[in-house]
Amino acid sequence: MSRTPADGRSEGLERWRGRVALVTGASAGIGRAVAVRLARAGLRVVGWGRQIEALEALAAALADHDFAWRRVELRDVEAIRAAVAATVASHGGVDVLVNGAGIGFDAPMVGGDPEAWREILDVNVLALALCTSLAVEDMRRRETEDTRAPGHVIHISSMSGHRVPRGNAMYAASKYAVRAMTEGLRGELRGLGSRIRVTAISPGNVATGFAQRFLGDAFVPPPYPRLEAEDVADAVAHVLGAPDRVAYHDLLVRPAEQPT
Numbered sequence: 001m002s003r004t005p006a007d008g009r010s011e012g013l014e015r016w017r018g019r020v021a022l023v024t025g026a027s028a029g030i031g032r033a034v035a036v037r038l039a040r041a042g043l044r045v046v047g048w049g050r051q052i053e054a055l056e057a058l059a060a061a062l063a064d065h066d067f068a069w070r071r072v073e074l075r076d077v078e079a080i081r082a083a084v085a086a087t088v089a090s091h092g093g094v095d096v097l098v099n100g101a102g103i104g105f106d107a108p109m110v111g112g113d114p115e116a117w118r119e120i121l122d123v124n125v126l127a128l129a130l131c132t133s134l135a136v137e138d139m140r141r142r143e144t145e146d147t148r149a150p151g152h153v154i155h156i157s158s159m160s161g162h163r164v165p166r167g168n169a170m171y172a173a174s175k176y177a178v179r180a181m182t183e184g185l186r187g188e189l190r191g192l193g194s195r196i197r198v199t200a201i202s203p204g205n206v207a208t209g210f211a212q213r214f215l216g217d218a219f220v221p222p223p224y225p226r227l228e229a230e231d232v233a234d235a236v237a238h239v240l241g242a243p244d245r246v247a248y249h250d251l252l253v254r255p256a257e258q259p260t
């Protein structure tokens with residue numbers, strides 16, 4: 001969707017052209033699709049992940065665009081700090097942060113493995129919180145002297161932040177935490193008089209490697225067409241392109257036929 005400024009609305013993604021987007025989880029699935037969408041729209045994208053071959057392949061696919069990647073282990077707090085600092089140094093700052101990385105072990109309450117619980121919380125909650133905090137610090141530093149669109153933080157959350165699927169309590173707990181952090185950050189930013197926006201996007205079932213990665217052979221595809229990662233990337237593009245006066249807070253995006 002592209003609108004002209006003359007009608008008092010925004011220019012969609014156009015106004016972010018040349019700005020810097022940091023995308024975590026860019027090596028696969030939704031994060032990868034978001035990195036592609038934003039790079040093709042003219043943003044300068046820095047993609048983080050761990051699978052070097054996947055990141056190199058993405059860089060090759062985006063060879064005609066402004067794309068850089070970095071290997072970052074999100075369970076390592078110091079690695080996150082160093083990687084944000086390096087991104088600010090190399091690109092001048094972070095204008096858009098898309099927290100696309102996430103994990104979803106089958107980690108039930110009864111008989112669940114505390115190490116799996118910890119890993120879910122480390123990646124889905126603590127790493128997301130730290131990436132957000134550091135990026136917002138940088139956005140705030142530049143906000144007063146830069147009259148362009150203020151920064152935007154987008155969390156790829158989940159429908160599991162809105163209801164609890166059986167057997168996935170800790171994953172759902174992590175996504176409920178994302179929901180709380182979205183509301184909390186919004187409140188803090190408004191209290192600070194900042195124009196930085198924060199949005200959660202909560203997809204239902206998406207056809208990425210996510211479920212197989214954690215369920216292995218136990219994974220059974222649902223009997224309805226799942227969302228494509230690109231559908232979620234479209235939602236990211238839509239919220240980023242909204243006029244400054246509009247703050248999408250939490251966008252629930254289900255496959256049309258998903259029952260829950």
Ligand SMILES: NC(=O)c1ccc[n+]([C@@H]2O[C@H](COP(=O)([O-])OP(=O)(O)OC[C@H]3O[C@@H](n4cnc5c(N)ncnc54)[C@H](OP(=O)(O)O)[C@@H]3O)[C@@H](O)[C@H]2O)c1
Nearest residue numbers: 025027028029030049050051074101102158205206208210
């Ligand atoms: N797929 C779905 O059905 C679905 C539905 C709702 C919400 N979501 C949410 O969407 C987000 C992305 O999911 P997806 O479907 O794109 O999954 P995916 O295809 O498995 O991709 C997950 C990404 O997260 C990265 N990541 C995981 N652990 C990491 C760690 N410790 N350090 C650094 N990077 C790490 C992975 O990097 P490496 O592979 O390089 O390690 C990968 O790039 C997640 O937050 C998930 O909860 C997914």
